[in-house]
Amino acid sequence: MTALERHRRLQAIWASEPGWRGRFSTVNHSDLGRMFLLAAFFFFAVGGLLAMLIRAQLATPHSAFVGPEVYSQLFTMHGTVMMFLFAIPAIEGVAIYLLPKMLGTRDLAFPRLTAYGFWCYVFGGAMLLVSMLLGIAPDGGWFMYPPLTGPLFSTGINTDFWLLGITFVEISAISAAVEITVSVLRYRAPGMSLDRMPIFAWYMLVTVLMILTGFPPLILGSILLEAERAFGLPFFQAELGGDSLLWQHLFWLFGHPEVYIIFLPAAGVVSTVLPVMARTTLLGYGWVVASVVALAFLSFGLWVHHMFATGIPHMGLAFFSAASTLVAVPTGVQVFAWIGTLWKGRPQLRLPMLHILGFFVTFVIGGLTGVMVAIVPFDWQAHDTAFVTAHLHYVLFGGFVFPILAGLYYWLPHVTGRQRFFRIGEVAFALVFVGFHGTFLAMHWAGLLGQRRRIWTYDADAGWTTINLISSIGSFVLAFGLAMVLLDLVLHVAAARRSPRNPWRAGTLEWATTTPPAAYNFASLPLVTRRDPLTGDAALPVRLAQGRGYLGEPRHDRRETLTVEPSRGTPDYIVVYPGNTYLPIVLAAVTGLFFLAVLLKLYWLVPVALAGVAALGLRWVWSLGRRGDVGPEDVGLGLSLPHACEVDRAPGWWGSLFLLVADAVFFGSLVFGYAFLFTIAPGWPPPAWLEPSLAELLAGVAGALLAPAGMRLAIRANRRGAAPWPGLALAGAGTVTILLALVALLLRIPPPAAHAYNATLLVLGSYAVVHALLPALMLAFLAARVACGFVSPRRRAELPIAGLWVDYMALITVVTLLLTQLPGGAA
Amino acid sequence: MTDLLRIVVGPLAWLGAFSAVYGLHGIACAFGWAEPGVWGIPLLRLMLAMAWLGAVAIGSLLLVALHAPRLRSPSRFVRRLSQATAWVGLVAMLWTLFPVVATSTCR
Numbered sequence: 001m002t003a004l005e006r007h008r009r010l011q012a013i014w015a016s017e018p019g020w021r022g023r024f025s026t027v028n029h030s031d032l033g034r035m036f037l038l039a040a041f042f043f044f045a046v047g048g049l050l051a052m053l054i055r056a057q058l059a060t061p062h063s064a065f066v067g068p069e070v071y072s073q074l075f076t077m078h079g080t081v082m083m084f085l086f087a088i089p090a091i092e093g094v095a096i097y098l099l100p101k102m103l104g105t106r107d108l109a110f111p112r113l114t115a116y117g118f119w120c121y122v123f124g125g126a127m128l129l130v131s132m133l134l135g136i137a138p139d140g141g142w143f144m145y146p147p148l149t150g151p152l153f154s155t156g157i158n159t160d161f162w163l164l165g166i167t168f169v170e171i172s173a174i175s176a177a178v179e180i181t182v183s184v185l186r187y188r189a190p191g192m193s194l195d196r197m198p199i200f201a202w203y204m205l206v207t208v209l210m211i212l213t214g215f216p217p218l219i220l221g222s223i224l225l226e227a228e229r230a231f232g233l234p235f236f237q238a239e240l241g242g243d244s245l246l247w248q249h250l251f252w253l254f255g256h257p258e259v260y261i262i263f264l265p266a267a268g269v270v271s272t273v274l275p276v277m278a279r280t281t282l283l284g285y286g287w288v289v290a291s292v293v294a295l296a297f298l299s300f301g302l303w304v305h306h307m308f309a310t311g312i313p314h315m316g317l318a319f320f321s322a323a324s325t326l327v328a329v330p331t332g333v334q335v336f337a338w339i340g341t342l343w344k345g346r347p348q349l350r351l352p353m354l355h356i357l358g359f360f361v362t363f364v365i366g367g368l369t370g371v372m373v374a375i376v377p378f379d380w381q382a383h384d385t386a387f388v389t390a391h392l393h394y395v396l397f398g399g400f401v402f403p404i405l406a407g408l409y410y411w412l413p414h415v416t417g418r419q420r421f422f423r424i425g426e427v428a429f430a431l432v433f434v435g436f437h438g439t440f441l442a443m444h445w446a447g448l449l450g451q452r453r454r455i456w457t458y459d460a461d462a463g464w465t466t467i468n469l470i471s472s473i474g475s476f477v478l479a480f481g482l483a484m485v486l487l488d489l490v491l492h493v494a495a496a497r498r499s500p501r502n503p504w505r506a507g508t509l510e511w512a513t514t515t516p517p518a519a520y521n522f523a524s525l526p527l528v529t530r531r532d533p534l535t536g537d538a539a540l541p542v543r544l545a546q547g548r549g550y551l552g553e554p555r556h557d558r559r560e561t562l563t564v565e566p567s568r569g570t571p572d573y574i575v576v577y578p579g580n581t582y583l584p585i586v587l588a589a590v591t592g593l594f595f596l597a598v599l600l601k602l603y604w605l606v607p608v609a610l611a612g613v614a615a616l617g618l619r620w621v622w623s624l625g626r627r628g629d630v631g632p633e634d635v636g637l638g639l640s641l642p643h644a645c646e647v648d649r650a651p652g653w654w655g656s657l658f659l660l661v662a663d664a665v666f667f668g669s670l671v672f673g674y675a676f677l678f679t680i681a682p683g684w685p686p687p688a689w690l691e692p693s694l695a696e697l698l699a700g701v702a703g704a705l706l707a708p709a710g711m712r713l714a715i716r717a718n719r720r721g722a723a724p725w726p727g728l729a730l731a732g733a734g735t736v737t738i739l740l741a742l743v744a745l746l747l748r749i750p751p752p753a754a755h756a757y758n759a760t761l762l763v764l765g766s767y768a769v770v771h772a773l774l775p776a777l778m779l780a781f782l783a784a785r786v787a788c789g790f791v792s793p794r795r796r797a798e799l800p801i802a803g804l805w806v807d808y809m810a811l812i813t814v815v816t817l818l819l820t821q822l823p824g825g826a827a
Numbered sequence: 828m829t830d831l832l833r834i835v836v837g838p839l840a841w842l843g844a845f846s847a848v849y850g851l852h853g854i855a856c857a858f859g860w861a862e863p864g865v866w867g868i869p870l871l872r873l874m875l876a877m878a879w880l881g882a883v884a885i886g887s888l889l890l891v892a893l894h895a896p897r898l899r900s901p902s903r904f905v906r907r908l909s910q911a912t913a914w915v916g917l918v919a920m921l922w923t924l925f926p927v928v929a930t931s932t933c934r
Contacts, residue, residue: 185831194830195904286904290911297838297915301845301923313856313933315875318926319849326922330915567830567902675850679857 001553003545006523009554014106014519017580025580027111028519032118033097034415039122040090045486046129047081050074052479055439059472061460071456072139073158077132079142080162083258084169085125087400088211091265092117092176094407095204097415099180101510101517102198104189104526104533106561109182109651111577112584112620117175119588124168127595131161138162141454143251144225146236146244151229157599160229163222164595170215171591174662177211180204182654186563186572189509190550191528193569198508198531199282202289203268206296207261212658213300214257216666220673221250224763230601233752233759235673241756243681245310246673252303253669260299262396264292266403267334270356273403273410274338276506277353278345281532284337291330291337298327308376309383317376324374331367335360351420354429355406362398362436366391369444387447390440397436405432405485410504412492417515419499424488431481438474442467501541507532512541524549524636525562528569550636562635563644563651574633575644575651578623587616618781624652625785629794650797656804667767667812674760674819686757688750689824699741700817704810707734707775711803721793724786731806732779738813739772745820761820768816775809778802830900833909837889837916841923844882848924851878856933875927882924886917 001009016026026032053074057065066074096114100107108114131137138158140149149159184205188197225247227233234240236247275282282288304312304320338360347353369391373379382388413419446467451458458464502511511534513521524547526533526540534540547553550571551560559577564570590612597605625645632640644650678684707730714727745765752762782802785791791798855861855871864870890913892898893906900906 193902193904195902286908287911290908290915293834293908293912294838294915297835297842298919300842301919313852313931315852315926315930315932316849318930319845319852319923322926323845323919323923326919566828567900567905676853679854 001547003523003542003547006547006552006554007518007545010520010523011518013554013557014559016519022580024585025582027107027115027578027580027584029096029100029107029111029114030517030519030521032114033093033095036089036093036096036118036121039118039125040086040093043081043085043089043125047078047086048479048482050078050081052475054078055472055475057456058458058468060469061458061462061465063457066456068456069139070135072141072454073132073135073137075454076138076141076162077128080128080138080166082396083142083262084166085121085128087262087396088173089121090404091207091262092121092173094269094404095180095208095265096176098411098510099183099201099204100187101513101521102201102508103184103187104192104509104512104522104528105183105187106521106525106559107187107577108179109187109575110179110655112581113175113179113655115584116588117172117179119585120175120591121169121172123588123592124165124172124595127165127168127592127599128161131158131165136161143255144247145251146225146228146247149225150236150244151232152237154229160226160599163226163229164599167219167222167226168592168595170219173211173215174659177208177215177662178655178658180208181212181658182651184208185566186651186654187561187575188564188569189526189528190562190564190571191526191569192564194567195286196528196531196569199271199285199288200265200268200508203264203271203292206292207264207268210257210261210264210296210299212662213665214254214261216254216662217250217669218254220666220669221247221254224250224673226598227759227763230598231753233762234756235677235759237756238682240754241677241681241683241686242759243677243756245307245680246676248307248310249303249676250669250673252306253300255306256303257296257299259392259395260295263399264295266359266400266407267292269403269407269410270338270359271334272508273352273406274356275341275345276410276504277350277356278342278347279505280341280345281507282337283340283344284333285531288334288337291333294330295327298323298330302327305374305379308379321374321376325371328367328371335364351425351429352406352410354426355402355409358429358433359398359402359406362394362402366394366396366398370395382447384453385447386443386451386453389453390443390447393436393440393443397440405429408485408489411510412489413499413503414510414513414515414517416493416496417499418492418496419503420488420492421496422488422491424484424491428481428484428488431477431484433481435474435476435478435481439471439478440474442470442474446471502534507535509533512544514545520559522549523547524552526550527637547636550639552636562641571635571639571641573642573644573647574635583616583620587613587620590616614777618777621652621781622785625790625798626795627789629792631794645795645797647797648800650801652797652801653804656801660804660808663771663808667815670760670764670767671815671819674764677756677760678823681756683755684757685827686755689757689827690748690750690761690820692821692825693744693748696741696744697817697821699737699744700813703734703737703739703741704813705734706737707731707806708803708810710734711799711806715796715799715803718791718796718799719793724791724799728779728783728786731802732776732783735772735776735779735806735809738809739769739776741817742769742772742813745817764816764820768812771805771809771812775802775805778805830902830905830909833893833900833905834912837886837893837909837913838919839916840882840885840889841916841919844878844885844920845923848875848878848882848927851875852927852932861933869932871932872927875932879920879924879927882920883917886913886920889913890917 016022224235234242236242236244301323305324446464451464523545563572594609632642710727710730714724718724749761750758752759860871861869893909893913
């Protein structure tokens with residue numbers, strides 16, 4: 001087979017549907033990565049427009065441009081759009097487009113999940129935009145502190161749009177995080193051990209693990225606040241045993257890692273692009289990886305530094321102040337590694353490099369002011385002033401936008417297959433750089449002179465007039481610069497000349513694909529023997545196109561790829577991907593219906609939407625697997641491998657594992673909230689503790705022992721060739737016992753609106769019930785699969801997946817029953 | 828996966844210790860354990876100092892374990908990476924928890 005014939009056959013198998021309909025049914029990572037980026041930059045433009053309106057208002061004292069109500073919506077939506085609808089999705093877009101190519105594989109682990117995440121993001125973002133167009137946008141600031149956003153002080157629907165819209169969008173972030181974690185760990189080219197992974201993959205792996213552990217506290221906080229607003233459950237109302245500080249803890253448990261979730265991928269772009277611009281390799285690869293891991297962990301110990309002014313005891317302040325200063329060390333290690341890379345290489349001042357230099361200057365200034373606000377006495381002076389606004393823009397614009405623009409110009413030839421012709425980008429960079437510093441450097445002084453953040457107007461004699469005018473002029477220069485970047489991109493796509501395959505002479509595998517890339521990325525998968533596979537092996541792309549790698553022969557019209565063992569990168573098994581489908585967009589729409597029903601208080605629609613989600617979810621997984629054994633198949637280069645349905649740890653098992661990590665963090669955050677209210681909140685102890693019930697406890701524990709034991713029995717029986725039915729029946733009986741115990745608990749809970757204790761019991765019990773219903777559904781599904789011949793001693797992958805969820809249910813049940821019953825017993 | 832666990836175990840131990848000490852501090856202050864106890868030293872400070880020393884001991888043990896031939900990774904890269912991150916965990920334990928002996932407790 002010639003390279004061209006191979007290309008045509010693979011293209012027929014892997015291509016998305018032609019025309020505009022293909023955008024809705026595509027599950028291809030290149031398509032979805034581009035769609036994520038387009039949507040993210042659309043929201044960037046919206047957020048930028050809002051910023052210009054803010055600066056127009058503040059340009060002069062007593063401006064009559066907008067009133068306080070509209071102004072509150074402007075700054076809230078600016079922060080919300082930039083953080084949730086631009087920064088995170090842009091990262092996801094870059095990673096979704098690039099990672100499979102960099103890792104030498106054909107797609108991400110769960111292509112339909114990529115598409116589902118994209119549509120959740122678009123629909124959730126659209127909800128927020130609609131609220132803005134209707135003039136009922138969120139107006140409580142992007143961190144939504146109650147009691148301002150509680151039912152007493154925010155009576156409209158504005159805050160609900162934020163709580164529900166953002167939670168909807170976060171489904172997208174969690175989906176992408178699960179997807180990317182499994183992809184980086186398992187979907188790599190054979191031979192790509194951990195030490196041969198591209199540095200960007202390390203950054204993304206760490207980032208998505210942070211998303212899995214950082215986002216659940218915010219999702220929990222949003223659910224609790226929405227429950228308070230919709231049903232009067234008083235989690236944040238001090239007079240009923242709640243505490244508004246609980247929101248701050250939950251929000252910043254997410255919010256501070258979020259800063260690093262945004263920064264790290266951008267730093268990954270710098271670590272990838274900078275060595276190519278300097279015509280060398282990254283200095284201290286291992287040290288950079290260690291510093292990224294360190295940064296990720298330390299960032300979870302900083303959240304209280306946003307709460308220094310809330311009256312926390314000195315010792316608590318000192319813990320977080322110390323942690324906040326420490327985080328500068330791994331950041332510094334990376335900065336010195338980049339400087340060292342420049343030193344040992346021969347840097348070229350091309351456009352991506354200009355943006356990297358802009359990043360250096362801006363981010364280092366932002367980092368230094370970060371150390372300033374990490375020191376408690378200084379923070380008390382600068383807290384909630386424009387100084388903090390300036391600092392966060394230096395960190396986020398410097399640490400994210402400049403690197404993303406560097407990456408944009410670096411990978412543009414890959415996306416379009418063209419090279420730049422017009423030289424508008426250099427002028428645009430100058431305007432962006434000057435405009436940014438003009439806007440935000442000045443803002444530091446306004447803050448030090450006492451200008452509070454989020455004020456809608458000020459007096460002429462406050463002494464801030466000139467600074468604000470400079471800042472506003474700077475912001476418009478910045479906007480012109482960004483508009484010129486857009487113009488440059490449009491001209492590039494429309495009129496630039498063809499680019500060679502690897503214009504920068506980079507060493508990473510994404511440049512081994514055609515540009516723009518084919519739907520299947522690689523005609524055959526490479527055997528990786530070094531960190532920069534293209535360096536010193538310019539013929540590699542041709543060999544891959546000729547099918548001289550793994551899986552070089554298209555067969556059975558199937559979309560095939562390989563997985564590897566996570567550490568050593570040895571080939572593990574074959575994965576067959578699903579084809580194009582409308583299922584993700586339909587599922588996202590029905591998920592949206594659930595959020596819309598809650599938003600509009602159409603509660604009768606909620607169970608309908610949930611039933612729709614469950615039905616579509618079952619349809620989703622039913623299409624996987626096979627009804628007959630296959631056995632190991634040839635993958636080329638003399639190697640045979642089994643299929644994913646014939647192993648113990650299939651992709652679905654890995655995906656479930658990491659989803660459960662996020663789920664466990666959610667539950668942990670709920671337990672933290674309970675402990676916080678118990679010990680700190682006023683109005684405790686509650687009027688009455690829940691009476692402990694030995695029957696519920698015993699039934700719950702019995703179910704928690706029975707269900708996992710049943711699953712293990714089923715797995716072992718199936719492996720032996722015996723029927724798994726007795727084990728499944730035992731697991732089912734255990735699950736039903738658990739459900740009965742939990743329902744009995746829920747029925748005894750005192751009125752949840754009367755006290756935060758009661759409300760917390762209700763949420764804990766409901767969480768456990770949901771996590772018993774899910775395994776119940778899975779067990780019923782599994783029984784149907786066994787009955788229909790999808791499971792055999794060889795095709796055993798589905799049983800351990802359900803086993804994971806059953807184990808988690810057992811754990812949650814016991815912990816929930818203890819937490820709900822022990823305080824009453826002790827009292 | 829074992830290699831990944833080796834890489835994260837040091838900082839994870841710090842995160843656990845940091846959360847536990849902060850939680851203990853919150854609970855102890857809420858229940859009024861800051862009153863002077865043994866030799867005029869508040870019980871709370873003694874408990875926190877013990878927890879700090881315990882955390883440092885665990886961090887040190889992890890570091891030793893990641894150097895031990897039986898437990899360290901067969902991959903040279905992972906071995907060095909996991910030892911570096913274990914040092915991060917230990918230094919973070921020393922630095923971020925030192926306030927237990929240096930500042931006022933519940934004020």
